[in-house]
Amino acid sequence: MKLSLPAWWEILFRLSFAICPKMKKKTLKIMPMLKKRFRTTSCILRNERSAFPIYHIFILFAFVLTSCVPQNASFQFNATATPPIPTSTPYTSRPKYKPGELVDYIAQDGDTMPALAKRFNTSEEEIFEANPIIPRDVTTLPPGMPMEIPIYYLPLWGSQFQIISDSAFVNGPAAIDFDTQSFVDAYPGWLREYSEYAGKKDRNGAEIVDYVATNFSVSPRLLLALLEYQAGALTNPEKPDTPYPLEYIDPQSHSGMYLQLIWAANTLNNGYYGWRRGDLLEFDRLDSKLERPDPWQNAASVAIQYYFSRTQVGVAYEKAIGAEGLLETYTKLFGNPWSRQDILIPGSLKQPTLLLPFPRAETWTYTGAPHTAWGKGEPFAAVDFAPPSEVSGCFVTQPQHFTAAMANGMVTRVDRGVVILDLDMDGDERTGWVILYLHIATQGRPQLGTILNAGDPIGYPSCEGGKTTGTHIHIARKYNGEWILADSPLPFDMEGWIPHNGVAAYRGTLVKNGYTVKASSVSDARSQITSGN
Numbered sequence: 001m002k003l004s005l006p007a008w009w010e011i012l013f014r015l016s017f018a019i020c021p022k023m024k025k026k027t028l029k030i031m032p033m034l035k036k037r038f039r040t041t042s043c044i045l046r047n048e049r050s051a052f053p054i055y056h057i058f059i060l061f062a063f064v065l066t067s068c069v070p071q072n073a074s075f076q077f078n079a080t081a082t083p084p085i086p087t088s089t090p091y092t093s094r095p096k097y098k099p100g101e102l103v104d105y106i107a108q109d110g111d112t113m114p115a116l117a118k119r120f121n122t123s124e125e126e127i128f129e130a131n132p133i134i135p136r137d138v139t140t141l142p143p144g145m146p147m148e149i150p151i152y153y154l155p156l157w158g159s160q161f162q163i164i165s166d167s168a169f170v171n172g173p174a175a176i177d178f179d180t181q182s183f184v185d186a187y188p189g190w191l192r193e194y195s196e197y198a199g200k201k202d203r204n205g206a207e208i209v210d211y212v213a214t215n216f217s218v219s220p221r222l223l224l225a226l227l228e229y230q231a232g233a234l235t236n237p238e239k240p241d242t243p244y245p246l247e248y249i250d251p252q253s254h255s256g257m258y259l260q261l262i263w264a265a266n267t268l269n270n271g272y273y274g275w276r277r278g279d280l281l282e283f284d285r286l287d288s289k290l291e292r293p294d295p296w297q298n299a300a301s302v303a304i305q306y307y308f309s310r311t312q313v314g315v316a317y318e319k320a321i322g323a324e325g326l327l328e329t330y331t332k333l334f335g336n337p338w339s340r341q342d343i344l345i346p347g348s349l350k351q352p353t354l355l356l357p358f359p360r361a362e363t364w365t366y367t368g369a370p371h372t373a374w375g376k377g378e379p380f381a382a383v384d385f386a387p388p389s390e391v392s393g394c395f396v397t398q399p400q401h402f403t404a405a406m407a408n409g410m411v412t413r414v415d416r417g418v419v420i421l422d423l424d425m426d427g428d429e430r431t432g433w434v435i436l437y438l439h440i441a442t443q444g445r446p447q448l449g450t451i452l453n454a455g456d457p458i459g460y461p462s463c464e465g466g467k468t469t470g471t472h473i474h475i476a477r478k479y480n481g482e483w484i485l486a487d488s489p490l491p492f493d494m495e496g497w498i499p500h501n502g503v504a505a506y507r508g509t510l511v512k513n514g515y516t517v518k519a520s521s522v523s524d525a526r527s528q529i530t531s532g533n
Contacts (some may be wrong), residue, residue, distance in 0.1 A: 012489055057498055094294070094443060095520060097153045098342060102130060105296065109166040115278035120281070140489070163301040164327065164338070170342070180206045189228070197259040210237075216262075217482070223265065225333055226326065248432070250263070271303035285317060286311070286317075352407055353407065354493060359402065360455065362387075362531055364388065365388075368382070368384060369507055369519035373483045396441075402444075404457065407423050410427065414445060420436060438476075495531065
């Protein structure tokens with residue numbers, strides 16, 4: 001029996017209502033629009049071409065189910081498209097598309113409408129018009145969702161070869177079952193016997209890799225693959241006769257494996273989150289050639305392209321980002337990085353309700369608008385607040401001016417200046433929502449495993465941990481190990497206060513109901529904010 005499109009829609013809506021009764025009113029509101037789209041066609045699904053593409057049914061059903069999920073949960077969307085299979089370079093160039101020509105695209109982990117618009121040299125409005133079922137308030141797009149995007153051609157788009165998946169890049173769920181120490185110990189390379197003073201203590205090679213991976217939230221597998229590809233760290237017993245095993249020459253700041261690895265993780269994050277934000281649309285290589293990442297690329301592959309563009313030129317660069325470069329090394333060590341089907345950032349992701357990070361009714365200063373969560377540059381995931389004080393610089397905070405838990409959670413990691421609050425309380429910061437607190441004083445901070453309620457003390461602002469010129473706290477969010485940008489379609493919402501980027505790091509605003517607070521290191525009425533207001 002053949003069913004008409006209206007009949008299929010009837011089945012779809014009845015199924016949606018059964019799954020989520022509260023969606024009935026919402027769905028009925030958009031029925032006139034849908035009927036209008038169908039007015040010109042009476043075709044059947046199987047044998048005729050519809051004026052309303054079939055994938056729109058798929059998209060609508062996905063968002064219907066997503067809307068049914070509780071506010072603080074995320075909809076786990078099952079992708080219909082398999083992850084892209086890497087193809088070797090050299091690659092064929094993209095055709096010269098007509099202005100506004102619709103091209104097919106499959107949504108990838110962490111995609112947002114603003115970033116897609118920038119990557120395809122188009123506008124959000126045009127993408128919405130081409131995909132009318134996507135809600136205007138969408139946060140993250142469901143991985144695997146088919147779309148059509150109006151493209152405006154630019155010359156010199158780069159390699160279409162996708163190196164590793166985003167889940168293989170981030171220190172997230174895919175890294176939970178990995179034991180860095182055991183892996184390093186199983187190989188005869190120089191890393192097994194290596195040790196260095198790092199992070200205020202002596203650490204061996206595997207511990208250094210884990211330390212950097214944890215702080216920057218970059219996969220330890222990826223860091224090991226880089227060390228092996230560039231310095232033979234796992235298979236060559238002979239340590240390179242250079243203080244720059246990752247080939248970044250900087251005698252003052254990045255001499256030795258630990259500092260080289262810090263540079264590597266920081267550079268990778270600059271590439272990854274620059275692409276996530278839609279800002280890293282092109283960059284110059286060392287040989288002065290312009291690299292303009294292909295619009296269809298994923299964030300992890302762009303990050304690796306950007307990383308190697310800082311140290312490699314010509315054939316060495318092309319090899320590093322191709323099938324016989326880093327990917328070959330990674331695959332030999334760990335297997336195919338595309339084999340896991342992890343969804344790192346699900347569609348329609350929502351942030352849990354968060355309080356401001358200080359006691360209710362207290363007034364603190366907004367000292368830092370969006371800036372890096374860790375390291376330098378991207379990701380712009382963090383904001384800063386300072387407690388009230390009559391002195392400047394580094395000072396001991398008064399007992400009543402404690403830093404507060406922004407939500408219920410478990411203290412999952414405690415380090416110098418650092419406290420991690422795990423909101424899903426599974427004891428692992430690589431899964432679900434977590435809040436990073438930086439510059440927390442050692443004295444008065446909670447112990448590992450402490451369960452806190454929203455508003456409970458989580459320590460005191462200080463100058464501990466990292467570089468700082470004054471007592472304050474630095475907070476940032478992660479989801480499944482990925483830093484979540486503060487000013488984004490999924491904003492860092494604290495009691496309705498929303499941060500916005502400025503002309504440079506730290507120099508932005510907080511906005512609530514039309515009222516704007518401007519970040520400043522000097523406390524005045526324009527930079528002060530009161531919790532609970």
